[in-house]
Amino acid sequence: MSDSGRKKPPLVAENRYGRKPKPAPKPRAKPKPTRKTAAKSRLKPKARRGGKRPSGGPFARLARLVLSLLRWIGRLIWAVTWRTGMVCALILAIAIGYLYTTLPDPAELLDGRARGSVTLLDRNGDVFAWRGDQFGGVVTAESVSPDLRNAVVATEDKRFYRHFGISPRGIASAVRINLSEGRGPLSGHGGSTITQQTAKLLCLGVAYDPEQWESEADYVRDCRRTTLWRKAKEAVFALSMEVKYTKDEILSIYLNRAYMGGGAYGAEAAAQRYFGKHAAVVNAAESAMLAGLLTAPSSLAPTSNLKRSQDRAATVLRLMNEQDYLSDEETAYWQEHPATLSQAAKASTGGYFADWVMASGPEFFTRNTTEDVILRTTLDPRIQKAAEDGLREIFENKVRDGSKAQAAIVVMSADGAVRAMVGGRDVEASGAFNRAVQAKRQTGSAFKPFVYAAALDLGYAYDDLVEDAPYCLNIPGSGEWCPKNYTGKHYGQVPLTFALKNSLNIPAVKISEAVGRENVRAVASGFGIESDLAAGPALALGASESSLLEMTGAYAGILNGGSSVTPYGLIELRLQGESDPLMGTGGGIGERVITESAARELTYMMSKVVSEGTGRRAALNGWQVAGKTGTTQAARDAWFIGFTAEYVAGVWMGYDDNTPLTGVTGSGLPAEIWHEAMVRVHDGIAPTPLPAFVPKPKPDTPERRPGGGIEGVLDGIIRDIFGGR
Missing domain, CATH: 1.10.3810.10 (Biosynthetic peptidoglycan transglycosylase-like)
Structure with missing residues (x-):
């Protein structure tokens, strides 16, 4: 009953041989999520699980959008930065590599000077200055x-x-x-x-x-x-x-x-x-x-x-x-x-001297040298210090505070070897304006010895007379010119020595006119006055300009017996490391200008300037001194130049802008500066007399009186040449 209405399955014999049962199907692998699906999964978690899409509101969505934008910008910046960095690093590496190949051996870079050096040695062989690199x-x-x-x-x-x-x-x-x-x-x-x-x-x-x-x-x-x-x-x-x-x-x-x-x-x-x-x-x-x-x-x-x-x-x-x-x-x-x-x-001495030597030496071995050069010079450090101290002594004690007045000193030997040079009150200066060399100033009465040198060389004598009286000359194109003595007085018939020691102007002009201005100019030029000399009668009164170095060198010619002198400071020049000099002395005694007897007689006359005349403040105890004062028009320049048997020295004083000095003449502060410097220069040296001249007074004869008229002067000269004394 129970089977009615149901279909029974067919009877199948059990398969015992050969046929295998079908394997169970493998579970299907899940697909690998892509970037897109991953993004979806991150953004829509609930939807992926079958839930609802997140809402979060507008602000949350805006925040997520901004965050996403910032992340994108960050990735962009990083991408640009590392690429730019790589490019810059590559360029830098190329530049370094290129420069690496151009850099020389380090030994070639040790001396980088564009010019050489100059080392200056004094007369003792000691270094006193350096120039160049x-x-x-x-x-x-x-x-x-x-x-x-x-x-x-x-x-x-x-x-x-x-x-x-x-x-x-x-x-x-x-x-x-x-x-x-x-x-x-x-x-x-x-x-x-x-x-x-x-x-x-x-x-x-x-x-x-x-x-x-x-x-x-x-x-x-x-x-x-x-x-x-x-x-x-x-x-x-x-x-x-x-x-x-x-x-x-x-x-x-x-x-x-x-x-x-x-x-x-x-x-x-x-x-x-x-x-x-x-x-x-x-x-x-x-x-x-x-x-x-x-x-x-x-x-x-x-x-x-x-x-x-x-x-x-x-x-x-x-x-x-x-x-x-x-x-x-x-x-x-x-x-x-x-x-x-x-x-x-x-x-720190000799700055002005060093500058002068550098300027006067050959340019390719001094100012523009590419070699290292050694210069041995004539500078005496003891004398240099004496000159500096003498100048400082006067300016500290006898010149008012705040004064802009300047001064310069040159000291040299009779052969022109410069032993000291001070080119201004700043005695330690270098590279500054050197008033001893670069300043060209009127010489005033310091020029008069050359007038008398010309006369003595032509046969005049120290005791010849000249009349100091009012005197005028007619100058073509200028009219009448009448020189005046500084004192405003006249002294009548006076010997040449008296006229020189008292620096009388009228006798100096008369002597210059008598012997001829050309002769005076020739003597001054012969002694080394290279500046243009005045053409008119004011030549005798120092109307021409000259430097202190020139004037001091000219006086050195008088000291050495009448021969010209070229002032010099360089003894020898050699390259560093070499023993043989490339060049030697560039100056010294030259040709004779006046006779030795005339030079000795002039020295005697100039000694009276110091012992009895306008230069008495320059006198040195125990030493015979010869020299001459000089004061220019309106006292714009004041000079004293003089010498002993050992050294000749010149002093100039004035203002750089030509302002007149107040109460200063050559017989005043310049003579005192000279005295203070030369006292120190001669310290420890045994006094030596000046070159000998024994004065021999002669009868007072009319033909030997320049003041007696031009005819008498010419007669005297002719007499001297043809059988006179």
Whole structure:
């Protein structure tokens, strides 16, 4: 009953052989989510699970949109940045590689001077001045004193051995300091490393080209520019140097090329310039002073201001202590015992003389030399100091404070060898206007000895008479000219010696007219007065202009017996390291101008100027002195030039702008300056009489009286030539 109505399944025999049952189907793998589906899954979690789409409100949707935008911008910036960085890095690498190939061997960069140096030696062979670019020789970071190396690193770049050529920390600090002090970010502190400073000293590899720059100074200014672009180029050059050279090689270049004041380039030149020793043996105090110069070499140079240089050195010593280069005890000791100048550097003497020798020497071995030159000169440091002290003595004690009056002194031997020269009141000046050489001033009565020299050479005698009385001349085109004596008086018939020692004008003009102006001009020119000489009768009264050097040299000709003299200061010139001189003395005694007897007689007459006449303030105890005062019109110039048997010296005094002197004549302050200087010059020297002349008075005959008229003068000259005395 139970089976009715249902269909029974067919009976199937069990398959026991061969046929395997069908394997169960593998579960279907889920598809790997794509970026799109992943995004969908992140944005629509509920929808994926069959729930509702999130609403979140408009603000949530806006936030999600902004966040998505920021993420996109970030990815864009990163993509641009790393690509730009890669391009910049590639360009930088190419630039460094190129500069690497152009950098020479470091040995070729140690001497970077554009010109050579000139070292001047005095007559004793000691250095007294330097000119040009001094370079004492090559040093290395290993050969200089360890104190000097440490001082430079401590002062200029304490991370020198740790950075790669530039110091971002140092640049950031420098910019911060500059901005805090109210300057531009690149003005003032530069934050430059020693490597960058060396790159700047090398002008980034650009050599000096005279056709590109107007002067070397323009070239240097271009090298020292601090523009942003220049700083970038400097940084690249510094990186190239760091790749090419070792740290010690870079420091060696810096130590050789850095300017350290006083014309010294490099540590060796500076050590010799200031301390008279090699850079290898300078102590900690001296090293600190040298390192301190690198900041401001001209103003901090110890020859300019020793105290300021010592103060800066004390700061450097403190930096060395902070960086463990010096102990506390060493620092305290060297701060209490600061560096001092060598004797030669301390002397700071002969600046005007050095300038004159440099200007008078061959240009290619002095002003524009590319070699290192040694000049041995005639300067006597003892006499130079005597002249400076004598001038200072008078101006400090007898010239009112605030006076702008100037003075100059020249001292030389009878052969023209200049022993001292002071070109102005600033006795230690160099490179300044040299009034002893460059100033051309009217000579006044200091010219009168040449008038009497011409007369004596033609046969006049020291005791011949001339009439001092009113005297006038008609000058074509100018009319009548009547000379006057300074005193306004007339003295009648007077000997030539009296006329000279009292500096009478009328007798001088009469003698000049009697012997002929051309003869007077010839004698003055023969003695070395090279300036244009006046053509009129005022020639006899010193209307012509001349320099103090010329006038002193002319008086030296009188002292040496009547021969011309060319003042000179150079004895020999040789190249540094060479023993044979390239040239020798360029002056000395020349041709005879007047007879020796005339020169001796004139010397006697000039001695009376000092012993009895206008030059009495110049007298020296125990010494015979001959000389002549001079005062020009309106007292614009005052002179005294004189000599002993040892030396001849000239003094000029006046204003640079030709303002008349007040109460000053040649017999006053110039004679006193001469006295003070020559007392010191002759200190310790046994007195020697002037070249002998024994006066022999002659009968007073009319034909030997120039004052008796031109005819009497000519008769006297003829008498002398044809059988006279």
